[in-house]
Amino acid sequence: MAKPGQSSFRRILLSRLLLLSVPVLLLGVYVTYRKARSTLLETARQNLIESAVRKGQNIQQAVDTLKANLEIARESVELQSPSPGADQEFIDQLAQQLPTLIECVQLSDIQTRKLVASTCGNQAIAQKQPTLWPWQRSLLPRNRSPIYVTALLPQKPSTTVGTNPKRTDSTHQLPLVFSAPVYNAEGQLRYALSIQSSLVHSQPTKRRSLSGYPVVINQEGTILSHIDPTRIGRSIVQEKDRGALKEVLSQSLDGQQDSLHLFSFEREGVELVAGYTAIQSPMTAEPNQKWVILSITSIESALYGLKDIQQVLLVLTCCLIAASFLATLYVARDLARPLEKLRDYALHESDLHSTDRIPRNFKIREFNQLSDAFEGMITRLRAWAEELETAWKEAQTANQLKNEFLANTSHELRTPLNGIIGCLRLVRDGFCDDREEELDFLQRADDAAIHLLGIINDVLDIAKIEAGKLTVETEPLDLRKILNEVINLQAVPIQQKGLEFHTTDLDKVIPVRADPAKLKQVLLNVVGNAVKFTDSGNITINTRIEAFAETSPEVSLNNGNDRGEIAGSKEKKRERLSLPSTGDASTDSTSVTPSSRVVVTVKDTGIGIDPTQQPKLFRPFVMVDGTTTRKCGGTGLGLAISRNLMSLMGGNITLSSDGDGHGTKVEISLPIIEHSLLFSGDSQLSNDVAQMFESADNNAEDSNVISQ
Structure with missing residues (x-):
């Protein structure tokens, strides 16, 4: 039963069509008149x-x-x-x-x-x-x-001028x-x-x-x-x-x-x-x-003749309005009749599980399709509701991660800033007893500033990654040299925490193609995490060379200092052929085939990670335990940046752990290049750099064990 103030679809359709067609018709007549x-x-x-x-x-x-x-x-x-x-x-x-x-x-x-x-x-x-x-x-x-x-x-x-009788007017x-x-x-x-x-x-x-x-x-x-x-x-x-x-x-x-x-x-x-x-x-x-x-x-x-045009346009307008009214009646009837049948069915069939079929024999294909759509509407609505609920939960989770990231980052930024301000004010106000104490406070301010710079660099890197603008400059280099630099940089924190540090023999040259600064950033992040989340026990770094068969290469690398671009995000399918270790066997790097890769493993005896939380660690802003990260510091961006950097350089990084309290193992892999490229013209290295690498091979220091 229709409520007061409501009208039928047919009447509304008729009135709307007339309201649309008549003004358009009059406007066309007016435009024609103005044009004439x-x-x-x-x-x-x-x-x-x-x-x-x-x-x-x-x-x-x-x-x-x-x-x-x-x-x-x-x-x-x-x-x-x-x-x-x-x-x-x-x-x-x-x-x-x-x-x-x-x-x-x-x-x-x-x-x-x-x-x-x-x-x-x-x-x-x-x-x-x-x-x-x-x-x-x-x-x-x-x-x-x-x-x-x-x-x-x-x-x-x-x-008038003159008296000429000819001029009479x-x-x-x-x-x-x-x-x-x-x-x-x-x-x-x-x-x-x-x-x-x-x-x-x-x-x-x-x-x-x-x-x-x-x-x-x-x-x-x-x-x-x-x-x-x-x-x-x-x-x-x-x-x-x-x-x-x-x-x-x-x-x-x-x-x-x-x-x-x-x-x-x-x-x-x-x-x-x-x-x-x-x-x-x-x-x-x-x-x-x-x-x-x-x-x-x-x-x-x-404008002579415009009145005749007006009369013609007037007669033409009256005829067109009459024809438009008749056409609108016919169109409104054909459009409203199928909808009225669907309405009658919906009013008389209140049971959604009724066996009666919806009317289908319409002349208009779209109304037949509408009838078919009614049958699957409930199912689709339920599926959509489930999807919306899932999306809502994911949005809440993402929002929570963002909030945690902002809270942790603000804490990480505030702590070194407070240290810098405090140390500088002590030196400025003259509270230091001697020059040595001033230098100590200045060193503390410098360390805090370096830490603060690292946090800001991480934020900038993740912003570049999300914008798709992060690039790397690859060149042939010796992985052993980068590992030695990272180990030397982490030696002091390891000694301060009283941890044992084990590493394999790094006397052999390991030629890879990578960005030196970016690779060093990844290694520092991984080793730094191991030191940060390990209170007691040991940290082990070893390398091994393994062969693999790559079915779909993802990274295109050229000789020289060119950029490595990501060709896709699919995992490489590798078939492991052998597992020699650089510590167990004296594998000559010159005999490594082009299909080999080096795997750097960083293993610690730290707090460990729940296996259910491990897939989330490589997402930006994700922290498994907010209280732990708040205690140890960090923004949750390091692993996400590291995975993107390794992908850009043609490598990969993985993480595994047996659970809470069982430590963590991180593996970083890179393809190995020909040994001769390190010192050939294609590598674009000078003779002095080559001699530096040879001297480092002969005089490498033994860094197998570092303990307190």
Whole structure:
């Protein structure tokens, strides 16, 4: 029975599918609409930029045409005739023959400043200054046109210029006056020929038209042409869009051609799209200035056709929503029906050991697989519970080991530090009676510092091991020499504890390939543990050479001082062929085959180790007896580091004990190399080092027994 506030799976599935599909559908429609709008707008912008470029080219072409026609007209013979009637007739013909719209053509006398002939009444369209041109034709500059161009801007926005009856509206804008000098037959300046023409035809753009209407702004920011005559002659700083217009002026003067949006340049609140470019100013008084040409149209014209797209998208959206609803109903039914059958089975079959089978005949493979999974779920859950319990116990054990390691390490660090601090303060404060006592305290501080350094090195080594960055530098060496150094270093602690020390004859050379420092570290750790955990009895060190057959080599070693890398962690399968002892038989090291190995055995009569705890000793941070290790000192890292170092050098280390109180035996094995490699060039040893080894063979001291 359903509880209040709950809903069926089918209803939830239906609602979720609709909530997912409908917004995605609407989002897709919206993205399509925005994409169509941006595409139309981008097309309009490109067209307006091209339109502005064409308008600028048309203005420049009209100016060049008028200049060329005026240049031809001023050289005409009729203008040099003294007959006034001929001048008027020529001017009338010139006004009709010019290709552009001519509003007025006038011929005025330079000296008297009176009109000689005119096509637009008796009012002069421009004041002629005799200083514009030289009085003699010969003084005209050859590299500059004598035609003078000026613009007629109205004093008031609504004022029109001239009295030409052809100009009945304000669509013809940007009136320019072209003036040229006329010389008589003797080369004397006589007349000024002037033509007034409007270069811009400004009319509101039609719908669907992306050409736009022109707007001309000079470099000073004055509007020379606009669809609204009241704005002609105004500065752009008086416009509400002055920020955008200043940016257009700056960019176009830099040679850029682009588009922008204006919002108050035509009417308040009307968004406009404009493309702009710049042309060279045709006015003579502005030789190095430019005009900005804008082609402007409304946003409705730029986005013409978007409403049709909106209607199509609206109809398409309604159809898609209806289709999505029907498809969701069908999908929800097919998905919910198998689940409802499984629900009915679970509600009516409360006995987990029931013989009734779960419904399986579904069209959907995943639901059939779900039915099969129900049968094995309990078994897997029980197995997982057992695994989790085991993992939890292991995690608790690991956490306990970490805590014990931290406690022991802090104790091991604090003890030598306290000794160092105490000894140094006694020397510093002058409590020593003589120099010998000072040296004694300093020696104690030095011993504690060395001990502290060893603990820190162990921690750093185990960190390198866990990070996989511990490496060794192997080279051919004499194992006997390393053993003698270790025995000499442990002689004092052995004598202090009153232990007997036995060793075999170490006069024979034992050639191996290993890292001298790392091998010495391993031997010191093993022998040091034997001394540390043996209160009475003896410690025995012996060596033996045995042959073995290696089926899967784990370490790759090269000649010279190269690195030995671990190739795997599997145990080597060795078949022991013979067990000769270096103490019992005089085995010549030169006869050792490449498949032989040396085994160094360190045996003590110390506290021993429980056999059940022995496999854990080579794990980091593991201590079999915390109280014992706390008493004897240590961090539990030595054996773990030693095993990793031996693996890197191609050897092995094992530990065995008969139990508590029966002592411990540790065996360290390394492959033996050819005896000649110790002194050959391949070993990379100098002749002096070889002679040192030979001298050590002849003068080795007898260290068989060391006792108190």
